[in-house]
Amino acid sequence: MSSEPSPAPEPPPALVALAVDLVALTLRPAAGTPAGEPVDQDTLHVLLVQRAYPPFAGRWALPGGFVGPDEGLRDAATRELAEETGVRRLPGHLEQLATYGDPGRDPRGRVVSVAFLALAPGLPDPVAGSDAASSRWVPVRSLLAPSGDRVPLGSEAPPGSEVPAGAGVPARSEDPATAAGPIRRVDGADERALAFDHLAILRDGVERARSKIEYSPAATAFCPPEFTVGQLRRVYETVWDTRLDPRNFHRKVTSAAGFLVPTGRTSRRDGGRPAELFRRGPATLLHPAMLRPTAPPPARGQDGAGGAGGPGKIPDSP
Amino acid sequence: MSSEPSPAPEPPPALVALAVDLVALTLRPAAGTPAGEPVDQDTLHVLLVQRAYPPFAGRWALPGGFVGPDEGLRDAATRELAEETGVRRLPGHLEQLATYGDPGRDPRGRVVSVAFLALAPGLPDPVAGSDAASSRWVPVRSLLAPSGDRVPLGSEAPPGSEVPAGAGVPARSEDPATAAGPIRRVDGADERALAFDHLAILRDGVERARSKIEYSPAATAFCPPEFTVGQLRRVYETVWDTRLDPRNFHRKVTSAAGFLVPTGRTSRRDGGRPAELFRRGPATLLHPAMLRPTAPPPARGQDGAGGAGGPGKIPDSP
DNA sequence: TCAATAGTGTCTTTTAGACACTATAGG
DNA sequence: CCTATAGTGTCTAAAAGACACTATTGA
Numbered sequence: 001m002s003s004e005p006s007p008a009p010e011p012p013p014a015l016v017a018l019a020v021d022l023v024a025l026t027l028r029p030a031a032g033t034p035a036g037e038p039v040d041q042d043t044l045h046v047l048l049v050q051r052a053y054p055p056f057a058g059r060w061a062l063p064g065g066f067v068g069p070d071e072g073l074r075d076a077a078t079r080e081l082a083e084e085t086g087v088r089r090l091p092g093h094l095e096q097l098a099t100y101g102d103p104g105r106d107p108r109g110r111v112v113s114v115a116f117l118a119l120a121p122g123l124p125d126p127v128a129g130s131d132a133a134s135s136r137w138v139p140v141r142s143l144l145a146p147s148g149d150r151v152p153l154g155s156e157a158p159p160g161s162e163v164p165a166g167a168g169v170p171a172r173s174e175d176p177a178t179a180a181g182p183i184r185r186v187d188g189a190d191e192r193a194l195a196f197d198h199l200a201i202l203r204d205g206v207e208r209a210r211s212k213i214e215y216s217p218a219a220t221a222f223c224p225p226e227f228t229v230g231q232l233r234r235v236y237e238t239v240w241d242t243r244l245d246p247r248n249f250h251r252k253v254t255s256a257a258g259f260l261v262p263t264g265r266t267s268r269r270d271g272g273r274p275a276e277l278f279r280r281g282p283a284t285l286l287h288p289a290m291l292r293p294t295a296p297p298p299a300r301g302q303d304g305a306g307g308a309g310g311p312g313k314i315p316d317s318p
Numbered sequence: 319m320s321s322e323p324s325p326a327p328e329p330p331p332a333l334v335a336l337a338v339d340l341v342a343l344t345l346r347p348a349a350g351t352p353a354g355e356p357v358d359q360d361t362l363h364v365l366l367v368q369r370a371y372p373p374f375a376g377r378w379a380l381p382g383g384f385v386g387p388d389e390g391l392r393d394a395a396t397r398e399l400a401e402e403t404g405v406r407r408l409p410g411h412l413e414q415l416a417t418y419g420d421p422g423r424d425p426r427g428r429v430v431s432v433a434f435l436a437l438a439p440g441l442p443d444p445v446a447g448s449d450a451a452s453s454r455w456v457p458v459r460s461l462l463a464p465s466g467d468r469v470p471l472g473s474e475a476p477p478g479s480e481v482p483a484g485a486g487v488p489a490r491s492e493d494p495a496t497a498a499g500p501i502r503r504v505d506g507a508d509e510r511a512l513a514f515d516h517l518a519i520l521r522d523g524v525e526r527a528r529s530k531i532e533y534s535p536a537a538t539a540f541c542p543p544e545f546t547v548g549q550l551r552r553v554y555e556t557v558w559d560t561r562l563d564p565r566n567f568h569r570k571v572t573s574a575a576g577f578l579v580p581t582g583r584t585s586r587r588d589g590g591r592p593a594e595l596f597r598r599g600p601a602t603l604l605h606p607a608m609l610r611p612t613a614p615p616p617a618r619g620q621d622g623a624g625g626a627g628g629p630g631k632i633p634d635s636p
Numbered sequence: 637t638c639a640a641t642a643g644t645g646t647c648t649t650t651t652a653g654a655c656a657c658t659a660t661a662g663g
Numbered sequence: 664c665c666t667a668t669a670g671t672g673t674c675t676a677a678a679a680g681a682c683a684c685t686a687t688t689g690a
Contacts, residue, residue, distance in 0.1 A: 014387040017331040018419065018430055069332040069428070072420040099417040099432050101336065102390040110387070112336055112430065114417050230668070248653060250670060255651095272668030273660035287612065288651065294605065548641070566680060568643060573678095590641030591687035606678065 016101070016110040020076045021064035021198065022047065023097060023205030024085070024118040027222050027238055028137055042238050045137035046202060047084060047123075048194070055107045056195035062202065063135065064113065077116040084135055085123050092120030093221035095212075097205055105197050117205045117212075119221035140206055141241075143199065210239055215289045217259050220280040228267050228275035229253060229260075242293055252290060258283030334419070334428040338394045339382035339516065340365065341415060341523030342403075342436040345540050345556055346455055360556050363455035364520060365402060365441075366512070373425045374513035380520065381453065382431065395434040402453055403441050410438030411539035413530075415523055423515050435523045435530075437539035458524055459559075461517065528557055533607045535577050538598040546585050546593035547571060547578075560611055570608060576601030 024047040048060040063084040067076040074094065082088050094116055101112030125137070193199065213219040213236060220227070222235045233249045236242075253259060260278040267275050342365040366378040381402040385394040392412065400406050412434055419430030443454070511517065531537040531554060538545070540553045551567045554560075571577060578596040585593050 013335040013337075013384040014389075015333040016336045016385075016430075018334045018428075019331075066331045067334075067419075070421050071332075073417065074420075096416055098414055099391065101385075101432065102392075103388050110336075112334075112432075114419065114430075228669085245653070245655085246668080247655080247670075247672095252652080254670095269661065269668070271662045271666070273670080275669055291652085293653095546642085563680070563682085564641080565643075565645095565682080569645095570679080572643095587641070587688065589639070589689045591643080593642055609679085611680095 014110065016112045018067045019064055019111055019113040020067055020073060020080060021062045021100075021113045021115045021201060022077060022081055022084075022118055023062060023115060023202055024081060024120065024123075025140070025205070025209055025222075025239075026120050026123050026137065027235060028122055030139065042234055044140040044206070044238055046140050046143070046205075047135065048138050049084065049135040051195055059193070059195040060138070061195035062115075062198045067114075073114050074116070077114075077118075081118055087123060090118070090120060091221070091225075092118060093218050094118045097201070097208055100197055100201060113201075115201045115205065117208055119209060119212075119218055121222055121224050140202070143194065143202060144206065210292070213239060214291055215286055217280055217283055217286060219290075223280075226263055226265070226277045226279055228277060230275055232260075232278075236290065240292055244293075252288070256283070256286045256288065256290070259286055332428065334430045336385045337382055337429055337431040338385055338391060338398060339380045339418075339431045339433045339519060340395060340399055340402075340436055341380060341433060341520055342399060342438065342441075343458070343523070343527055343540075344438050344441050344455065345553060346440055348457065360552055362458040362524070362556055364458050364461070364523075365453065366456045367402065367453040369513055377511070377513040378456070379513035380433075380516045385432075391432050392434070395432075395436075399436055405441060408436070408438060409539070409543075410436060411536050412436045415519070415526055418515055418519060431519075433519050433523065435526055437527060437530075437536055439540055439542050458520070461512070461520060462524065528610070531557060532609055533604055535598055535601055535604060537608075541598075544581055544583070544595045544597055546595060548593055550578075550596075554608065558610055562611070570606070574601070574604045574606065574608070577604055 026045050026047075027042040028045050030043040047063055049063045051057050051059055051061050063080055065076070065080050067073065071079070073096070077094060078090065081090055081094075097115040097117045099112065099114045101110075103110055105111070105113075123137075194202065209218075219232060219235045219239070222239075223231055229250050230246070232253060233244055233246060236249070237244055258281040261281045263277045263279055265277045267277050269275065344363050344365075345360040346363050348361040365381055367381045369375050369377055369379050381398055383394070383398050385391065389397070391414070395412060396408065399408055399412075415433040415435045417430065417432045419428075421428055423429070423431075441455075512520065527536075537550060537553045537557070540557075541549055547568050548564070550571060551562055551564060554567070555562055576599040579599045581595045581597055583595045585595050587593065
């Protein structure tokens with residue numbers, strides 16, 4: 001139910017501030033790839049903004065903001081995403097992730113945030129929004145690394161070089177992605193840490209994306225309208241952080257009914273046989289599913305299929 | 319992010335009332351089973367309360383209520399469930415489902431509701447809560463039926479007889495479960511309809527439950543601490559509304575690592591060979607998963623895995 | 637005896653995964 | 664020629680599903 005009228009002996013309706021937060025994921029070339037490394041090695045990036053005001057001023061956070069008085073939840077998420085990326089009709093996929101609203105998650109008072117997950121093909125470098133000092137795409141791996149490790153030596157961005165030269169956003173000393181760099185602190189906290197409970201939200205979003213592309217064609221949201229099987233495979237490999245056999249992948253993906261529709265055209269390549277171009281098909285669920293390479297019998301780590309969201313527990317606390 | 323401080327040129331923080339709603343599912347014998355039908359045919363039931371005050375006075379709704387000023391979301395859901403069922407330490411499973419907060423879903427103003435999904439073994443008949451005229455378990459099928467059909471002739475409760483004799487809650491003329499009965503109307507609306515957007519929430523909850531038990535051991539939440547493979551199979555059959563081959567089911571469920579732990583004991587039966595008793599094992603994800611009998615290649619109906627959760631789209635509008 | 641449920645085994649089909657081999661581009 | 668990517672075929676193992684058969688109870 002939604003609430004009770006005044007005569008009901010319920011706890012008084014707590015009035016809370018309502019916000020949306022976005023876990024916007026995209027694939028971009030790993031910046032700062034050392035010479036001699038394979039170029040164009042896509043990595044998973046998330047959109048972050050640097051907070052201009054307290055609390056957590058100077059810290060990086062997921063983009064988001066308050067929901068307008070007459071604004072729908074999804075509308076608010078769409079608006080925030082458009083504001084931050086400068087893109088009005090966003091391609092890709094947007095779905096509700098979970099709601100984080102336990103008391104204490106925001107020092108200013110009770111703020112309930114409905115988090116959304118957005119998957120999009122390579123978006124432009126973000127435009128500084130009105131509510132943030134700056135914003136940028138940050139490699140997810142550098143944020144989820146337990147504590148500065150898990151970053152493959154040399155394949156991840158070295159300190160201060162996550163942004164390709166000329167990207168327009170100067171590297172900042174507060175860079176959150178500098179996993180290998182010295183850890184600076186702002187009012188006693190690890191400055192690499194995200195504001196509020198946003199690291200937890202990010203984790204949930206990434207896990208949701210990982211399971212989502214198993215059972216749905218959502219992986220195509222990371223691709224342009226027309227794409228090759230090889231591109232799609234690189235999406236899966238990047239999001240899952242695995243290697244997949246190109247031959248078996250090709251067979252699976254092309255035999256899943258309604259997943260891909262051939263365009264008849266073919267892509268030009270730098271070297272190698274030209275590949276067929278496909279569009280996303282009408283399927284909403286994949287059959288058979290594209291299951292992640294299975295770690296053996298023992299429990300795989302999460303708690304729930306989130307049903308419809310497939311597996312993946314949805315926490316409700318920061 | 320969660321919000322911006324006052325100096326930010328964001329839309330002003332809309333203050334909203336925060337509520338939780340519960341989709342509490344359990345398995346109970348179909349009431350009103352005509353003589354001659356197989357008894358003890360479990361069916362999926364959802365807990366509903368009858369609203370005492372406007373709006374939607376007299377209509378049935380999901381149990382729920384406002385979140386206290388210093389109360390966590392999950393805490394509020396747990397409290398509401400305990401109040402409505404009279405059970406303090408609830409067995410079973412509780413997870414966040416989705417949040418419904420679009421303007422207009424509540425005629426009194428902006429009310430944002432975080433819905434939770436609860437799965438529990440046969441709970442007692444509900445105790446009338448302080449905020450509802452009455453509450454009861456209602457067969458899900460009668461609520462989700464397109465418009466009075468989809469109810470297998472003779473196997474569903476006939477008008478006014480959903481409650482087993484002596485259940486303590488007299489059948490009311492407003493009974494929402496009377497799918498086959500005449501449709502009465504209150505202020506112009508089909509009285510069988512649930513209040514607010516609760517039918518949509520119920521649909522989402524049922525679909526989440528259906529996919530949840532595919533990838534997680536959540537089906538055991540419908541069982542007592544010790545149960546037989548046959549009982550577990552009946553859970554799957556009821557939730558999925560399918561028949562499953564007992565022999566293949568037995569093999570699958572006992573070979574999924576960590577799903578079931580044998581107790582060594584055996585159950586006594588009325589007729590038939592005694593069955594081994596199991597407890598729920600430590601697994602959090604099933605491998606291999608218990609996939610629903612697959613409707614052929616065409617898309618299976620939802621939009622997303624949610625969720626590892628697997629599949630299942632999470633809408634954010636009523 | 638029979639009916640009913642529990643549990644095992646066997647066979648076929650589908651799918652996953654390893655991997656050989658051919659096709660078509662650029663250098 | 665080479666290398667690199669695309670795409671097909673073939674084999675094996677795992678899993679799903681159909682179903683025969685045995686086991687153990689109550690009536």
